[in-house]
Amino acid sequence: MVIDLTLPLRDRLDSFPGDAPTRIRQVHTLARNGYTNSVLSTGMHSGTHIDGSQHLTDDSRFMEDLPPERFIGRGCVLNAAGGTTHRSTEGI
Numbered sequence: 883m884v885i886d887l888t889l890p891l892r893d894r895l896d897s898f899p900g901d902a903p904t905r906i907r908q909v910h911t912l913a914r915n916g917y918t919n920s921v922l923s924t925g926m927h928s929g930t931h932i933d934g935s936q937h938l939t940d941d942s943r944f945m946e947d948l949p950p951e952r953f954i955g956r957g958c959v960l961n962a963a964g965g966t967t968h969r970s971t972e973g974i
């Protein structure tokens with residue numbers, strides 16, 4: 883079974899702290915323009931994404947150079963519904 887864990891792309895999708903937020907703004911409507919269209923503005927580290935090797939290394943390959951099968955593998959499900967305990971590591 884393959885389970886797609888990708889978050890839906892939506893306005894104000896979570897992004898990396900300090901990065902510009904994801905924005906989706908409708909610029910044309912069916913009623914006014916006869917079609918719908920939106921403008922998408924987002925950082926590269928928003929929502930569900932994969933950091934390409936170029937992000938932190940001098941690897942010259944782009945994500946499209948990698949086979950999709952590389953991103954499919956075994957997984958597990960963790961139940962975090964009971965809440966979490968967060969401890970700051972500042973000062974350690």
Ligand SMILES: [Zn+2]
Nearest residue numbers: 926927932933
């Ligand atoms: Zn990232």
